[in-house]
């Protein structure tokens with residue numbers, strides 16, 4: 381006889397109430413789970429639709445404990461959280477995925493790079509930096525990329541320094557420097573690994589960045605790369621997650637160089653911005669897949685149903701306050717456009733307010749429509765009369 385599950389099938393505790401959390405909560409409901417979200421912002425995007433929200437910080441040991449006590453399985457939607465408390469809870473027998481050990485390696489970019497190097501996973505050469513000096517940077521050689529060890533996201537915490545004169549723009553904190561990679565493409569592979577060690581990957585997606593901002597601008601799925609590189613990217617991504625003994629979904633960001641070399645840029649131990657399109661474009665989306673993985677359920681099919689282009693909707697520059705959506709009707713009139721708004725009560729310049737996924741059997745047309753949406757929709761702020 382196969383195992384009988386209670387209903388709801390599990391109570392999921394989620395650290396982080398942002399958009400990734402919101403989409404996870406939605407998937408949890410569909411799968412018959414309840415959710416409790418921990419986030420400092422009352423009525424957070426995920427908290428709005430969860431069964432309950434605990435208001436508290438990501439480093440608040442007492443609130444994390446309360447969350448663990450209230451749930452069957454604990455997970456997170458961001459990596460800058462209190463991993464020591466998670467390790468303690470794990471030792472006390474709480475189910476937490478990904479495990480605290482894996483999170484600790486990944487949440488510090490230096491230990492993450494060391495982990496990659498120690499496991500023979502290809503990545504850009506790097507060096508640890510305690511206190512940045514022009515001498516160390518010059519000895520390492522330009523162009524280089526400096527990254528803060530902890531707490532960076534969306535390109536904040538990354539400085540691309542092309543020549544010695546650029547040293548003035550360095551980040552004055554414990555960090556690492558790595559070789560600047562002349563990438564032909566940046567791709568991401570989502571890998572799911574469940575508690576039983578079963579693994580599934582999604583086809584690589586191509587990430588396009590807005591020049592100068594390092595913020596993901598447009599994403600194309602599947603990536604336009606040849607089969608050998610696709611296979612290589614998937615194999616490296618699987619190797620990374622298996623070496624980490626990761627449980628859950630992981631976003632593995634990779635560089636593909638002009639001569640076809642594939643290097644790991646970084647590991648995200650959680651659902652990833654590059655997987656939003658899977659909600660409409662794949663049989664099982666990344667959020668449901670994450671839940672299946674951490675609950676020890678069979679992983680779902682990752683098959684692509686349609687090519688897709690995904691665009692983050694960022695708050696308009698120089699506008700802050702209660703959001704207003706301009707160009708909504710024109711956007712929704714474009715065939716194949718799926719709109720997601722995250723429920724954020726306030727917009728700020730370049731804040732992630734939502735995204736759109738465009739489905740089209742023709743990849744190029746999907747991309748063209750996404751670019752059309754970029755010129756059509758705008759999330760600005762209400763004018764105060």
Ligand SMILES: Nc1ncnc2c1ncn2[C@@H]1O[C@H](COP(=O)(O)OP(=O)(O)OP(=O)(O)O)[C@@H](O)[C@H]1O
Pocket residue numbers: 504525527532533534535536537538558559560561562563566589594595596633645646
């Ligand atoms: N070694 C490198 N060579 C060339 N470009 C790089 C390198 N490292 C990072 N970059 C560029 O900077 C971007 C941001 O770097 P990274 O992914 O490490 O930072 P992040 O702040 O964690 O970003 P995010 O949260 O957006 O994933 C990369 O996507 C890439 O475009």
Ligand SMILES: [Mg+2]
Pocket residue numbers: 633646
């Ligand atoms: Mg990144």
